[in-house]
Amino acid sequence: MILYFSGTGNSKWVASLLAKKLNDKSYDICAIDDEIDLTQEKQIGFVFPVYAWNVPEVMLKYVRRMKKQDVFTFAICTCGADCGKALKRLSKLYHLDSSYSVVMPNNYLIASKIEDLSVITKKIADAKNEIDTIASEITARKKVYRVHEGSLASLKSSIINWGFNKFARSTKPFHVNKQLCNQCGKCASMCPSKTIELIDGYPTWHDQCYMCLRCFNHCPKNAIQYGKNTENKKRYCLDEYL
Ligand SMILES: Cc1cc2nc3c(=O)[nH]c(=O)nc-3n(C[C@H](O)[C@H](O)[C@H](O)COP(=O)(O)O)c2cc1C
Missing domain, CATH: 3.40.50.360 (Flavodoxin domain)
Structure with missing residues (x-):
């Protein structure tokens, strides 16, 4: 097992x-x-x-x-x-x-x-x-x-x-770019800590998460951002390389 x-x-x-x-x-x-x-x-x-x-x-x-x-x-x-x-x-x-x-x-x-x-x-x-x-x-x-x-x-x-x-696990910097988000809800349904709630179709983060970055890396529209410097970053998805 x-x-x-x-x-x-x-x-x-x-x-x-x-x-x-x-x-x-x-x-x-x-x-x-x-x-x-x-x-x-x-x-x-x-x-x-x-x-x-x-x-x-x-x-x-x-x-x-x-x-x-x-x-x-x-x-x-x-x-x-x-x-x-x-x-x-x-x-x-x-x-x-x-x-x-x-x-x-x-x-x-x-x-x-x-x-x-x-x-x-x-x-x-x-x-x-x-x-x-x-x-x-x-x-x-x-x-x-x-x-x-x-x-x-x-x-x-x-x-x-x-x-x-203590300092690098805050969910506060997570936000969504509403121009890119297609409101598919995948982020909320796949979050392993169930910390994402959809409000009017858009994700919002509760205080605690595992910081696994599944939402950030697997959003199909790259709409999920963390802080100010992630807009133009390519995301990682293992399936693309297998
Ligand atoms: C919050 C966080 C912290 C990480 N810390 C380390 C680290 O200390 N050392 C390292 O080599 N990789 C670190 N990584 C990279 C991951 O451990 C690595 O990419 C891992 O294979 C991801 O596995 P997963 O796809 O199953 O989540 C970190 C990743 C995250 C999301």
């Missing part, structure tokens, strides 16, 4: 591909209402994106609530570059036999611009190879810690992550 959280599809893709290779199932934790029965599972995996070198709050909350099982357990963090100590942090909540990072295209496009096509295609090709390796190591029950922690990992995963949660 692979439990995943994914904002813009990278982690979902990793979880699905790995589940296929392991002949296992993958489930989106945001789509599970009741606690899932894991007592018959032979292995449990977690897949999620790294947020500011740490585990997204939604994943932490889910794992904290889980009943622990005595089976082979692994976690994979997807990242644009590096993950810091995210997997060490998760391993304090749930025993992990193996921990991995898989580098994928960066979706944090409110603070940076989209990577070049060559970079994105290479990351996806390398990720496929890495998933093959991970699948064989999990099958062999090998205990592995292969994580791109990056430089200053402890600092980034502690103080900088604290700063991100």
Whole structure:
């Protein structure tokens, strides 16, 4: 059983591909209402994106609530570059036999611009190879810690992550360009934190969200903006590159 959280599809893709290779199932934790029965599972995996070198709050909350099982357990963090100590942090909540990072295209496009096509295609090709390796190591029950922690990992995963949660998760800068918005409502229906409400057909954001950027990246009209500098930025959607 692979439990995943994914904002813009990278982690979902990793979880699905790995589940296929392991002949296992993958489930989106945001789509599970009741606690899932894991007592018959032979292995449990977690897949999620790294947020500011740490585990997204939604994943932490889910794992904290889980009943622990005595089976082979692994976690994979997807990242644009590096993950810091995210997997060490998760391993304090749930025993992990193996921990991995898989580098994928960066979706944090409110603070940076989209990577070049060559970079994105290479990351996806390398990720496929890495998933093959991970699948064989999990099958062999090998205990592995292969994580791109990056430089200053402890600092980034502690103080900088604290700063991100305190100052960089405000929904206030989200707004919609009404000239571009076609009022399709996709943003509200796909938001995993259910924080978007349509008022007169246009999205408005409540105070709390996961900062997954699904609304921002997947709006079919690129109508959703964050702050002042995102109007002309290309968005990221994994499906365009598969
Ligand atoms: C709020 C936020 C914070 C992020 N922080 C990091 C980071 O600390 N290090 C990194 O390499 N990538 C970072 N990223 C990039 C994502 O982790 C990466 O693109 C991931 O594969 C996205 O997965 P998803 O499509 O499943 O949401 C961040 C993305 C977001 C939205």
